[in-house]
Amino acid sequence: xxxxxxxxxxxxxxxxxxxxxxxxxxxxxxxxxxxxxxxxxxxxxxxxxxxxxxxxxxxxxxxxxxxxxxxxxxxxxxxxxxxxxxxxxxxxxxxxxxxxxxxxxxxxxxxxxxxxxxxxxxxxxxxxxxxxxxxxxxxxxxxxxxxxxxxxxxxxxxxxxxxxxxxxxxxxxxxxxxxxxxxxxxxxxxxxxxxxxxxxxxxxxxxxxxxxxxxxxxxxxxxxxxxxxxxxxxxxxxxxxxxxxxxxxxxxxxxxxxxxxxxxxxxxxxxxxxxxxxxxxxxxxxxxxxxxxxxxxxxxxxxxxxxxxxxxxxxxxxxxxxxxxxxxxxxxxxxxxxxxxxxxxxxxxxxxxxxxxxxxxxxxxxxx
Amino acid sequence: xxxxxxxxxxxxxxxxxxxxxxxxxxxxxxxxxxxxxxxxxxxxxxxxxxxxxxxxxxxxxxxxxxxxxxxxxxxxxxxxxxxxxxxxxxxxxxxxxxxxxxxxxxxxxxxxxxxxxxxxxxxxxxxxxxxxxxxxxxxxxxxxxxxxxxxxxxxxxxxxxxxxxxxxxxxxxxxxxxxxxxxxxxxxxxxxxxxxxxxxxxxxxxxxxxxxxxxxxxxxxxxxxxxxxxxxxxxxxxxxxxxxxxxxxxxxxxxxxxxxxxxxxxxxxxxxxxxxxxxxxxxxxxxxxxxxxxxxxxxxxxxxxxxxxxxxxxxxxxxxxxxxxxxxxxxxxxxxxxxxxxxxxxxxxxxxxxxxxxxxxxxxxxxxxxxx
Amino acid sequence: xxxxxxxxxxxxxxxxxxxxxxxxxxxxxxxxxxxxxxxxxxxxxxxxxxxxxxxxxxxxxxxxxxxxxxxxxxxxxxxxxxxxxxxxxxxxxxxxxxxxxxxxxxxxxxxxxxxxxxxxxxxxxxxxxxxxxxxxxxxxxxxxxxxxxxxxxxxxxxxxxxxxxxxxxxxxxxxxxxxxxxxxxxxxxxxxxxxxxxxxxxxxxxxxxxxxxxxxxxxxxxxxxxxxxxxxxxxxxxxxxxxxxxxxx
Numbered sequence: 001x002x003x004x005x006x007x008x009x010x011x012x013x014x015x016x017x018x019x020x021x022x023x024x025x026x027x028x029x030x031x032x033x034x035x036x037x038x039x040x041x042x043x044x045x046x047x048x049x050x051x052x053x054x055x056x057x058x059x060x061x062x063x064x065x066x067x068x069x070x071x072x073x074x075x076x077x078x079x080x081x082x083x084x085x086x087x088x089x090x091x092x093x094x095x096x097x098x099x100x101x102x103x104x105x106x107x108x109x110x111x112x113x114x115x116x117x118x119x120x121x122x123x124x125x126x127x128x129x130x131x132x133x134x135x136x137x138x139x140x141x142x143x144x145x146x147x148x149x150x151x152x153x154x155x156x157x158x159x160x161x162x163x164x165x166x167x168x169x170x171x172x173x174x175x176x177x178x179x180x181x182x183x184x185x186x187x188x189x190x191x192x193x194x195x196x197x198x199x200x201x202x203x204x205x206x207x208x209x210x211x212x213x214x215x216x217x218x219x220x221x222x223x224x225x226x227x228x229x230x231x232x233x234x235x236x237x238x239x240x241x242x243x244x245x246x247x248x249x250x251x252x253x254x255x256x257x258x259x260x261x262x263x264x265x266x267x268x269x270x271x272x273x274x275x276x277x278x279x280x281x282x283x284x285x286x287x288x289x290x291x292x293x294x295x296x297x298x299x300x301x302x303x304x305x306x307x308x309x310x311x312x313x314x315x316x317x318x319x320x321x322x323x324x325x326x327x328x329x330x331x332x333x334x335x336x337x338x339x340x341x342x343x344x345x346x347x348x349x350x351x352x353x354x355x356x357x358x359x360x361x362x363x364x365x366x367x368x
Numbered sequence: 369x370x371x372x373x374x375x376x377x378x379x380x381x382x383x384x385x386x387x388x389x390x391x392x393x394x395x396x397x398x399x400x401x402x403x404x405x406x407x408x409x410x411x412x413x414x415x416x417x418x419x420x421x422x423x424x425x426x427x428x429x430x431x432x433x434x435x436x437x438x439x440x441x442x443x444x445x446x447x448x449x450x451x452x453x454x455x456x457x458x459x460x461x462x463x464x465x466x467x468x469x470x471x472x473x474x475x476x477x478x479x480x481x482x483x484x485x486x487x488x489x490x491x492x493x494x495x496x497x498x499x500x501x502x503x504x505x506x507x508x509x510x511x512x513x514x515x516x517x518x519x520x521x522x523x524x525x526x527x528x529x530x531x532x533x534x535x536x537x538x539x540x541x542x543x544x545x546x547x548x549x550x551x552x553x554x555x556x557x558x559x560x561x562x563x564x565x566x567x568x569x570x571x572x573x574x575x576x577x578x579x580x581x582x583x584x585x586x587x588x589x590x591x592x593x594x595x596x597x598x599x600x601x602x603x604x605x606x607x608x609x610x611x612x613x614x615x616x617x618x619x620x621x622x623x624x625x626x627x628x629x630x631x632x633x634x635x636x637x638x639x640x641x642x643x644x645x646x647x648x649x650x651x652x653x654x655x656x657x658x659x660x661x662x663x664x665x666x667x668x669x670x671x672x673x674x675x676x677x678x679x680x681x682x683x684x685x686x687x688x689x690x691x692x693x694x695x696x697x698x699x700x701x702x703x704x705x706x707x708x709x710x711x712x713x714x715x716x717x718x719x720x721x722x723x724x725x726x727x728x729x730x731x732x733x734x735x736x737x738x739x740x
Numbered sequence: 741x742x743x744x745x746x747x748x749x750x751x752x753x754x755x756x757x758x759x760x761x762x763x764x765x766x767x768x769x770x771x772x773x774x775x776x777x778x779x780x781x782x783x784x785x786x787x788x789x790x791x792x793x794x795x796x797x798x799x800x801x802x803x804x805x806x807x808x809x810x811x812x813x814x815x816x817x818x819x820x821x822x823x824x825x826x827x828x829x830x831x832x833x834x835x836x837x838x839x840x841x842x843x844x845x846x847x848x849x850x851x852x853x854x855x856x857x858x859x860x861x862x863x864x865x866x867x868x869x870x871x872x873x874x875x876x877x878x879x880x881x882x883x884x885x886x887x888x889x890x891x892x893x894x895x896x897x898x899x900x901x902x903x904x905x906x907x908x909x910x911x912x913x914x915x916x917x918x919x920x921x922x923x924x925x926x927x928x929x930x931x932x933x934x935x936x937x938x939x940x941x942x943x944x945x946x947x948x949x950x951x952x953x954x955x956x957x958x959x960x961x962x963x964x965x966x967x968x969x970x971x972x973x974x975x976x977x978x979x980x981x982x983x984x985x986x987x988x989x
Contacts, residue, residue, distance in 0.1 A: 024659045039685030042494030090709040122536035123706035168493030307409040374845025576827040583823040
């Protein structure tokens with residue numbers, strides 16, 4: 001045990017002596033949570049649109065003003081003909097165009113109906129759908145106002161309540177997601193590189209001829225990173241609560257404990273990567289190139305897992321971040337206790353044990 | 369010029385000598401490009417809905433039928449109490465709870481007015497909004513059906529009604545893959561370029577070979593060019609492979625000029641490699657270089673406009689994206705591939721990327737010190 | 741031996757913050773000489789050598805190498821010198837032949853010269869059978885000899901060797917010194933650091949550095965006479981005993 005602590009201390013010095021690395025390690029989660037927490041949102045706001053309004057009458061102007069005043073749209077251009085439309089879309093200047101007919105006002109007052117055309121740039125289909133929806137509902141609201149003095153019979157009113165996040169802040173979704181990405185990738189990357197680096201520099205052999213067991217050496221290399229992650233977890237949580245106004249509805253100890261469990265899972269993955277590679281370059285390419293996009297896209301925080309084709313849904317189960325993302329949302333935002341997330345926690349735990357067993361086996365094979 | 373030739377020869381030899389890295393550079397991006405776009409589907413088609421029906425009437429039942437038949441919703445539970453339904457939401461088994469009060473039918477028929485309650489899981493705001501608006505549309509339709517049944521509408525409707533028609537240009541079938549594949553290709557290309565370049569010079573520092581180079585009369589820009597060119601060629605190869613995958617697996621053929629796409633990509637790669645080389649020259653160890661590259665990459669990718677719209681960001685964050693080369697490329701790749709934009713349409717972005725390329729590479733040459 | 745001076749050093753100093761690595765050293769090296777640069781670990785040998793090679797900028801003092809000022813023309817100096825560092829620094833993932841070709845190429849040798857050089861070097865080093873092996877597979881002694889040959893592949897006026905024989909067996913060390921004599925005979929000035937005192941005996945002149953200063957500079961026989969010592973080892977011990985610095989700085 002004493003030897004072990006000596007080793008941990010040695011690793012600790014390695015990390016502390018490299019202030020640049022340390023600075024990035026601690027600075028990264030803070031900068032990223034701040035930027036992403038404030039900047040990222042799935043909502044579509046301030047979309048630039050163009051209007052073609054040949055009638056320019058009272059009705060069309062009031063409707064356009066209402067569209068422009070909403071937080072979703074920003075009228076960027078007024079077109080004179082549909083000819084320019086193509087050009088504006090191709091230059092990427094607008095996301096949507098709304099086309100009014102000739103004599104808009106006249107047609108509403110006389111025939112009680114008028115045609116409005118919405119053209120969306122569906123090269124981004126998500127934005128296109130959302131914008132078309134927003135525009136339609138603004139137009140419909142305006143139409144309802146026209147009919148205000150007429151009460152419709154047999155009406156079903158729907159009252160909508162937004163649970164957990166009534167202001168629809170992007171941070172509620174992105175903080176748990178970014179948290180899982182940063183913890184995962186930093187832990188995996190750092191451990192895999194730290195161990196492979198020793199191999200590359202020939203230090204591993206020196207360590208392995210010492211009376212310590214390989215597992216002790218490897219654990220000693222990972223413990224400092226576990227402590228670093230703990231600092232990161234705490235700084236992320238502090239930022240989330242005090243800067244981003246996120247609640248911590250559930251038990252903070254449960255949240256930290258499970259975050260540490262997730263860190264250990266990632267560290268184990270790093271150890272596994274280090275056991276199958278011999279160069280830092282390969283280790284880091286696997287840890288970053290190999291894990292970045294799959295973690296981002298399959299953990300469920302960017303894209304709903306139930307929309308994916310079945311094989312991908314199955315693959316997503318192998319992504320530790322998926323389970324952690326669920327846990328963070330449940331404990332932090334929904335305020336649930338261990339009884340609701342014991343299953344996910346067990347999955348993370350078994351992943352960790354599984355990864356460690358394989359890496360220890362791999363190391364034994366190599367050394368004997 | 370001759371010296372450059374020997375530098376290039378050496379770099380290529382080293383690259384091809386390490387098959388494990390080569391494999392990773394070519395195979396990993398391609399596999400990801402084949403698999404990951406399938407995951408990227410925002411389409412709100414499968415909203416999971418739990419219904420708490422306190423009424424159990426003909427009307428409530430027919431309304432529930434209308435919702436499930438719409439194709440947008442998956443009914444994951446019909447519960448007796450709000451609490452049971454909440455449990456489904458907590459376990460992420462339901463996104464929306466629709467609660468039908470006990471006097472739903474009675475109120476509708478007798479009072480001519482009734483109410484339902486929608487509770488939406490709003491952790492993901494966009495999904496919540498869309499789900500709620502879909503459900504509202506269906507309810508409105510159902511409401512219309514009810515009215516038609518009870519009221520004989522006059523032939524000439526006095527209600528003013530606007531007809532909204534919507535058209536989706538460039539992607540009429542709303543195929544998400546058309547949108548994600550080029551974007552993911554850009555991200556993969558950026559990662560390959562930036563990570564490889566970031567690791568390269570610092571590796572020579574770590575193993576000491578850079579000493580021997582520094583004591584030769586080699587020019588600094590020769591050395592940087594010697595690193596830049598091989599990676600550039602590999603990047604262009606990855607791009608070509610990626611476009612091939614896009615065509616074979618997703619049937620995506622760029623609408624615009626492919627030469628234009630290559631022109632832009634070529635300039636873009638120079639910028640990204642310059643960034644990588646810059647990181648490499650200012651780092652002491654590969655670990656440092658990697659962390660720094662990862663830190664920047666993560667910001668670049670998340671703020672690129674691929675996953676979330678840049679227009680929706682607060683102004684200061686939009687300013688941050690001006691310094692993000694990835695965002696310019698994401699925009700251009702979409703313009704060329706999906707909209708068939710021409711040189712005139714992308715010249716602004718091209719200009720910016722050229723400035724990035726010049727600044728980053730000059731900076732890399734400048735910060736590479738042959739003596740300290 | 742009053743010949744042309746190829747290295748002129750006057751009050752050359754390099755400090756790292758409070759620590760003075762090299763403290764106002766002054767010496768000259770003549771053309772064709774084998775100049776031994778001795779000192780305990782941490783005495784400042786490598787620091788001084790790196791300044792002369794243009795790898796490190798001096799804090800103060802003057803120095804010129806091969807007629808070029810170290811402040812103004814470091815790149816001109818590099819054209820005229822060879823350097824072999826303490827740490828083996830050829831590309832281990834390239835073959836013997838590829839390393840030779842690469843360094844000849846970047847020193848601006850033309851195709852036929854490269855071809856000629858490669859075959860003569862492989863022949864001299866008895867590496868013909870190993871020409872296509874990766875450098876990492878060679879034993880250390882061979883690597884060192886290859887590194888030396890590559891350091892003088894462009895026939896430089898001066899070659900700087902930083903502890904070239906560290907960790908090498910006595911027979912290979914012998915062969916290595918034969919190569920040094922050969923280079924010297926061809927007119928290359930050799931500037932070599934070492935802490936093997938028997939090697940000091942092979943040099944025309946040696947300087948001994950203690951704590952960043954040059955404590956002695958003369959031919960090995962003069963030094964022995966002056967200090968009344970039998971071997972260079974004794975001379976070294978007498979001088980090095982004054983050291984205040986920790987050896988491992």
